[in-house]
Amino acid sequence: MADAFTLQRRRRAIHGWLLLAPSLVMLTAFAFYPSAATLWASLFSRGTRRRPAEFIGLENYGRLFDDPTFWLVATNNLLYAGVTIPLSIALALVMALWADARIPARSFVRTAYFTPTVLPMIAAANLWLFFYTPGFGVLDRIGGLFGAASVNWLGQPETALWAVSAVTVWKEAGFFMIFYLAALQTIPPDLREAAAIEGAGRWTYTRRVVLPLLMPTTLFILVNAMINSVKLIDHLFILTRGGPSDASKLILYYVWENAFAFFDRPAAAAMTVLVLAGLGTLAALQFLVIDRRTHYR
Amino acid sequence: MPEPQPAPGTAPAPTSTPGDAPADLPVDAPFVEAAGLTRQWNGAGGVADVSLAIPRGGFVSILGPSGCGKSTLLRLLAGLETPQAGSIRIDGRDMTHAPAAARGLSMVFQSYALFPHLSVAENILFGMRVRRAPRAERAARLAEAVAMLGLEGLERRRPAELSGGQRQRVALARAVVSGHPLCLMDEPLSNLDAKLRHSVRRDIKALQRRLGLTVVYVTHDQTEAMSLSDIVVLMRAGRVEQIAPPAALYAAPVSIFAAEFVGEPPMAMVQGAALGMPGRVVGIRPEKLRLAAPGAGDLTGRVVDVEFLGAGSRVVIEHAAARGLVASVAGAAGLAPGTEIGLCLPEDDRVLFDALTGRAERGPQQDRGAQDRQTGPRDGRKAPSPQPPEPQQSNL
Ligand SMILES: Nc1ncnc2c1ncn2[C@@H]1O[C@H](COP(=O)(O)OP(=O)(O)OP(=O)(O)O)[C@@H](O)[C@H]1O
Numbered sequence A: 001m002a003d004a005f006t007l008q009r010r011r012r013a014i015h016g017w018l019l020l021a022p023s024l025v026m027l028t029a030f031a032f033y034p035s036a037a038t039l040w041a042s043l044f045s046r047g048t049r050r051r052p053a054e055f056i057g058l059e060n061y062g063r064l065f066d067d068p069t070f071w072l073v074a075t076n077n078l079l080y081a082g083v084t085i086p087l088s089i090a091l092a093l094v095m096a097l098w099a100d101a102r103i104p105a106r107s108f109v110r111t112a113y114f115t116p117t118v119l120p121m122i123a124a125a126n127l128w129l130f131f132y133t134p135g136f137g138v139l140d141r142i143g144g145l146f147g148a149a150s151v152n153w154l155g156q157p158e159t160a161l162w163a164v165s166a167v168t169v170w171k172e173a174g175f176f177m178i179f180y181l182a183a184l185q186t187i188p189p190d191l192r193e194a195a196a197i198e199g200a201g202r203w204t205y206t207r208r209v210v211l212p213l214l215m216p217t218t219l220f221i222l223v224n225a226m227i228n229s230v231k232l233i234d235h236l237f238i239l240t241r242g243g244p245s246d247a248s249k250l251i252l253y254y255v256w257e258n259a260f261a262f263f264d265r266p267a268a269a270a271m272t273v274l275v276l277a278g279l280g281t282l283a284a285l286q287f288l289v290i291d292r293r294t295h296y297r
Numbered sequence B: 001m002p003e004p005q006p007a008p009g010t011a012p013a014p015t016s017t018p019g020d021a022p023a024d025l026p027v028d029a030p031f032v033e034a035a036g037l038t039r040q041w042n043g044a045g046g047v048a049d050v051s052l053a054i055p056r057g058g059f060v061s062i063l064g065p066s067g068c069g070k071s072t073l074l075r076l077l078a079g080l081e082t083p084q085a086g087s088i089r090i091d092g093r094d095m096t097h098a099p100a101a102a103r104g105l106s107m108v109f110q111s112y113a114l115f116p117h118l119s120v121a122e123n124i125l126f127g128m129r130v131r132r133a134p135r136a137e138r139a140a141r142l143a144e145a146v147a148m149l150g151l152e153g154l155e156r157r158r159p160a161e162l163s164g165g166q167r168q169r170v171a172l173a174r175a176v177v178s179g180h181p182l183c184l185m186d187e188p189l190s191n192l193d194a195k196l197r198h199s200v201r202r203d204i205k206a207l208q209r210r211l212g213l214t215v216v217y218v219t220h221d222q223t224e225a226m227s228l229s230d231i232v233v234l235m236r237a238g239r240v241e242q243i244a245p246p247a248a249l250y251a252a253p254v255s256i257f258a259a260e261f262v263g264e265p266p267m268a269m270v271q272g273a274a275l276g277m278p279g280r281v282v283g284i285r286p287e288k289l290r291l292a293a294p295g296a297g298d299l300t301g302r303v304v305d306v307e308f309l310g311a312g313s314r315v316v317i318e319h320a321a322a323r324g325l326v327a328s329v330a331g332a333a334g335l336a337p338g339t340e341i342g343l344c345l346p347e348d349d350r351v352l353f354d355a356l357t358g359r360a361e362r363g364p365q366q367d368r369g370a371q372d373r374q375t376g377p378r379d380g381r382k383a384p385s386p387q388p389p390e391p392q393q394s395n396l
């Protein structure tokens, strides 16, 4: 009897592992192993033909902390995140509230807002290149109508980072709007009517009912926006290449430069590990702290 | 479930009781008055040309089959829907185009419409917070409402952590805490099981009495409407079929539709030809139908089924010229299915309808219902008459 029972259990266990296997294999091959390998690589010196790589502990990290460019790039990325995350979320929310209201040509509005998301980042960057180009770019043309001087948005250190951020906000807001729209649709319409009968105006209803009910969505979007603020750098390749004088350089771009332009793999690995650690901590914090205070049905 | 009987005490007073004030004095003016209300979608659905008057402190049910426009009518009164024609007066003021919040009413939704992210206390106080009522007043009113509806100890829970009946009571508490004299309810009990429905029904009625609320109550359940209300507004396909106190609606339906909608089981309909009254349909309530020996009564039918209900039995009878023939008899009937049986339809208890139009013909006993329909709803409780309703002639 006991044997049959054990057999049964074993069979179930095998069944479970089989079901897990595909994602386990994929995750191991493309996430776990690369992360571990990166961590490992960050502890070794840069190998050359004459001097093979050797274990040097945390020396790569030390070198990184002494590198002023790393700090500049980190600051840039913080500014970039600090601007793009709140702006894209706020814009997404406003657009969703508007596109959810009873307005004419509602589906057209929704489609229009969503279009940037469908474009590849490279295409979007090329589009914005036309906007930003000094002289005949759209922005300069419009500025020219009002007598403003031509501005080289991408070419001067003071504006380059903000110009790049604008593209990201433009690209991401439509995507986040879709999540907000979906969440708005799950709010039963009689809540609005109940609030209206209680004397709540449009703004009170939004602030007291809609926004709290959107909190779970906001949290989800926040995590995504945060990850994207590190991950989404494709447009840098088209727009500024991190310049001028590193003014618009972001961490991931710098990692790429280290790895594939300067061939300093250990430095790139160390930076990657730092980014991973930072993002992981933030995500954990968000889910543990904010999650407890948001309402889930 | 006891049948709503046309008891003498609940019969409406005659129109011209000496103590009655003239209709144009504000004392007697209806609290809520709708005239010619129309709201349709592409010329279909909704309600068309609905007029009704609701006295202050009255309990009015809007009754009708699914899709007949009950919710639309209620939402028009609430201001959640704008009428295409007609007007609404509440407490003497024209409210046709006033926003919902300005009408001084509260509403209990079929789905309760509780705010899922707020606790019970916050839900109940939502309106007061919006109106920025002082903290002390809020606390006092909350305590009062919570005690009134037996929600003690649940103040901090979220709606998701409550049972259906508790949610229902929170919705009621939110409605009463506002202090508005008018409360609209859209099928508030439809999500509850049968037992709970009975107890919450009593709670609602007790609350209405205690606070002197004017309640407009939408339901598709005729027992609910009959047992709760002073006045029933029976609707059919977007129009008012009959407005009458429950007893009058039961005794004197204005149409075959009304007769067959009200009562459990509803009125039986016999083709007039079988009773020597061609061109008519004869209605008879189950408790008025008398059983007799085969061949002895007005009709001879066949017993299909006997349902024993404890105190009495229902005998379901089949006859070619009739539908819905049921006789309520005391005790066990002792009849086997298939038996032939005679049926007596006492002349006085027959309700006559025109076979073509389906409208009731005005017999002596139907004047009462017809009169109620013309004069608008009246509050039966205000002028209880100890005597059985007098025949129409003595009033003239
Ligand atoms: N927003 C709307 N658009 C189009 N038609 C509508 C709308 N609201 C209601 N109707 C139509 O009006 C009619 C009455 O609807 P209503 O909701 O008032 O019915 P009801 O009597 O409350 O029914 P139920 O008992 O099923 O709730 C229905 O035929 C419905 O299809």
Ligand SMILES: [Mg+2]
Pocket: B070, B071, B072
């Ligand atoms: Mg309805």
